[in-house]
Amino acid sequence: MNQKSSLIARRKQSTNKVAVLFLAPVTVLMIVYIFYPIIDTFITSAYRWNGISTEKVFIGFNNWKKLLSDQHFWIAFTNNLIIMVLSIIIQLPVGLSLATFLDFGGKKTTVFKVIWFIPLLMSSVAIGFLFTYALATNGGIVSTISNLLGRGNIDLLGNPKTALFTVILVICWQFIPFYMVYFMAAFTNIPVDVFEAARIDGATRGQYFWKIALPLLYPSIKSAAILSMVGSLKYFDLIYVMTNGGPGTSTELMATYMYKQSFKTFNMGYGSAVASGMFILITMVSLITMKLMNGRKEN
Amino acid sequence: MDKFKKSKQKSILSWTIAIILATIWFVISFLPFIFMIINSFKEKFEMLTKGVFQLPDKLQWSNYMEVLNGGFLNYFRNSVVVLAISLILLLFIAACASYPLARFQFKLRKSIYAMIVACMSIPVHITLIPVFKMSKSTGLYDSIWALIGPYIAFAVPISVFILTSFMKEIPREIEESAEIDGCGKIRMFFSIILYLSKPGLATLAIYNGVNMWNEFSFAYTLTQSSENRTLPLAIWEFQGQYSMNIPMIMAVLTLTLLPMIIMFIIFQDKLVKGMTAGAIKG
Numbered sequence: 153m154n155q156k157s158s159l160i161a162r163r164k165q166s167t168n169k170v171a172v173l174f175l176a177p178v179t180v181l182m183i184v185y186i187f188y189p190i191i192d193t194f195i196t197s198a199y200r201w202n203g204i205s206t207e208k209v210f211i212g213f214n215n216w217k218k219l220l221s222d223q224h225f226w227i228a229f230t231n232n233l234i235i236m237v238l239s240i241i242i243q244l245p246v247g248l249s250l251a252t253f254l255d256f257g258g259k260k261t262t263v264f265k266v267i268w269f270i271p272l273l274m275s276s277v278a279i280g281f282l283f284t285y286a287l288a289t290n291g292g293i294v295s296t297i298s299n300l301l302g303r304g305n306i307d308l309l310g311n312p313k314t315a316l317f318t319v320i321l322v323i324c325w326q327f328i329p330f331y332m333v334y335f336m337a338a339f340t341n342i343p344v345d346v347f348e349a350a351r352i353d354g355a356t357r358g359q360y361f362w363k364i365a366l367p368l369l370y371p372s373i374k375s376a377a378i379l380s381m382v383g384s385l386k387y388f389d390l391i392y393v394m395t396n397g398g399p400g401t402s403t404e405l406m407a408t409y410m411y412k413q414s415f416k417t418f419n420m421g422y423g424s425a426v427a428s429g430m431f432i433l434i435t436m437v438s439l440i441t442m443k444l445m446n447g448r449k450e451n
Numbered sequence: 452m453d454k455f456k457k458s459k460q461k462s463i464l465s466w467t468i469a470i471i472l473a474t475i476w477f478v479i480s481f482l483p484f485i486f487m488i489i490n491s492f493k494e495k496f497e498m499l500t501k502g503v504f505q506l507p508d509k510l511q512w513s514n515y516m517e518v519l520n521g522g523f524l525n526y527f528r529n530s531v532v533v534l535a536i537s538l539i540l541l542l543f544i545a546a547c548a549s550y551p552l553a554r555f556q557f558k559l560r561k562s563i564y565a566m567i568v569a570c571m572s573i574p575v576h577i578t579l580i581p582v583f584k585m586s587k588s589t590g591l592y593d594s595i596w597a598l599i600g601p602y603i604a605f606a607v608p609i610s611v612f613i614l615t616s617f618m619k620e621i622p623r624e625i626e627e628s629a630e631i632d633g634c635g636k637i638r639m640f641f642s643i644i645l646y647l648s649k650p651g652l653a654t655l656a657i658y659n660g661v662n663m664w665n666e667f668s669f670a671y672t673l674t675q676s677s678e679n680r681t682l683p684l685a686i687w688e689f690q691g692q693y694s695m696n697i698p699m700i701m702a703v704l705t706l707t708l709l710p711m712i713i714m715f716i717i718f719q720d721k722l723v724k725g726m727t728a729g730a731i732k733g
Binding site for chain 1 (some may be wrong): 472473485556672712727
C-alpha cells in the first residue's frame with residue numbers, strides 16, 4: 153500500500169517536472185513581452201518623460217488626472233464605441249447574408265465566393281492607402297461616379313462630418329469577408345440530418361433559415377460579436393494610415409491618440425497613461441460582454 | 452434540383468433579388484481592385500487627365516520595374532525572414548505549452564491555461580512603449596530581429612488556445628500503449644504528439660502567418676531605416692518617395708497583394724479555413 157502511494161507520488165512529481173520544462177519557454181516569453189510591459193506602462197504613466205532623455209520626473213497621478221479630463225481621449229473612446237456598434241450592426245448581418253447566399257447557392261456561386269474573399273488577403277495598411285486614393289476628392293471612385301451623375305466631386309475623408317462613417321464603411325469592406333467565411337464554416341457545422349428533416353417536413357428555404365439555421369447559428373453569432381467588439385476597441389492601422397485621426401479629432405481612436413502622444417510628440421509618460429486607460433477600458437468592456445453573454449446562456 | 456417545396460414564381464423572384472444584391476456586393480468588393488490594377492499601369496499624369504476607369508494607352512510596366520528596383524525585394528526578403536523565424540519558433544513554443552495543458556493533470560493547469568488565453572484581448576498598444584525601450588537597450592532597435600519576440604508573444608495565446616483543444620482530441624490509447632512500451636513523456640511529445648498535431652499546426656501557421664505578414668504597429672515602431680523594414684511598411688516608404696505619383700503607389704499595392712493571391716490560389720480552402728481559425732470559440 154505504502155509502496156504504491158509513493159509510486160504514484162513519484163510519478164506525479166515527474167509529471168510536474170516535465171510540465172514545468174514544457175511551459176518554461178511560453179512563461180518567459182509572456183513575462184518579457186506581455187506581463188512586464190503592462191506593469192511597466194502603468195509605472196511609466198506616473199512620470200513625465202520624453203522617451204529619449206534619462207531624466208524622468210515623477211509626477212504621481214497627474215497624467216491620470218489629465219487623462220480623465222482630456223476631451224481628446226474621450227472623443228477617441230466615443231469614436232471607438234461608434235465603430236464598435238456600427239461594425240456589429242453592419243458586418244455581422246451582411247456577412248451572414250453572404251454566407252447564406254453561398255450556402256444555398258452551392259457550387260454555382262463559387263465566383264462570388266472567390267471575389268468576395270479577396271479583401272481579406274490585403275493588409276490594413278494596403279487597404280488604407282488604396283482607399284485614400286480610391287476615395288480622393290480628385291479622381292476617386294466615388295467622385296467619378298458622382299461626376300457622371302452631374303453632382304461634382306465629393307470629399308468624404310476631408311469632411312469631419314463624413315470622415316468617421318467613411319472609414320467605418322472601409323473597415324466593413326475589409327472585415328465582412330471574414331464574417332462571411334466564419335458563418336460559412338458555421339453553416340457546414342449544421343448536421344445534414346437537420347437539413348434533410350426540414351426538407352422532408354416541407355419547410356421552405358425561408359422557414360429553414362429563420363426557424364432552424366438561425367437558432368443553430370446563435371453561438372457562432374455570439375462569438376462573432378465578441379470578436380468584432382474587442383477588435384473595434386483595439387483598432388489602429390487602417391485609420392492611422394487613412395486619416396491619422398483627422399480631420400481634427402473626427403476619426404481619432406484611443407490607439408491612434410496613444411501612438412501620436414508617445415511616438416510623435418514624445419510624451420511617453422502621458423502616452424503610457426493613455427495606453428493604460430485604453431487597456432482598462434478594453435478589459436472592462438470585454439469582461440462585461442463575456443459575463444452578459446455567458447449569463448444569458450445559463451438561463 | 453429543387454430541394455425545397457415552394458411556389459415556383461416566388462422562388463424565381465427571391466433568387467433574382469438575391470442575385471442582384473450579390474452582384475452589387477461583387478462590384479463593391481472588386482471595384483477598388485480594378486481601380487488599383489488599371490491605374491498601376493498608367494503614366495504619372497495619365498490618371499488625372501483621363502478618367503480613372505479608362506484603360507491606359509499602353510501598359511506601363513516601367514512602374515513595376517521601378518518599384519522592384521527601388522528596394523521592394525529587400526522589404527520582401529525582410530518579411531520572409533521575420534515570418535519564417537517567428538513562425539517556426541511560435542509553433543514549437545506553442546506546441547510545447549499546449550502538450551502539458553492538454554494531456555497532463557497538475558495543480559496549476561487550469562489557471563495557467565486561463566492566464567494565457569485571457570491575453571487574447573490585450574491590445575498591443577499597452578506594450579508598445581516598454582517593448583520599444585527594451586529593443587533600444589538591447590540594441591535590437593531598427594533591425595528585423597526586434598520584431599520576432601513581440602510577434603511570437605502576441606500570437607501565443609490564440610495558438611495555445613487552438614492547439615490545446617486540438618491535442619485534447621488525440622486518443623488516450625495511443626499514449627498509453629507508448630507508455631507501456633517505455634516511452635517517456637518528452638519522447639512521446641517529439642515522436643507522437645507533435646506528429647499527430649500536424650493539421651492543427653498547419654492551421655496555426657496559416658492564421659498567424661497572415662497576421663505576421665501584414666503586421667504594422669510593431670514594425671512601424673521598432674524599425675526606422677527603410678532597409679530594415681517589412682513589406683507593410685514598404686507602401687509607407689514608397690508613398691513618401693512618390694507621393695504625387697499615384698500610379699506608382701498602385702503598382703506597389705498590387706505587388707504587395709500578389710504574394711497573398713498566389714498563396715490563396717495554391718492553398719485555397721485551407722487558407723480560408725485557417726484565417727478564421729482564431730474565431731472558432733466554444
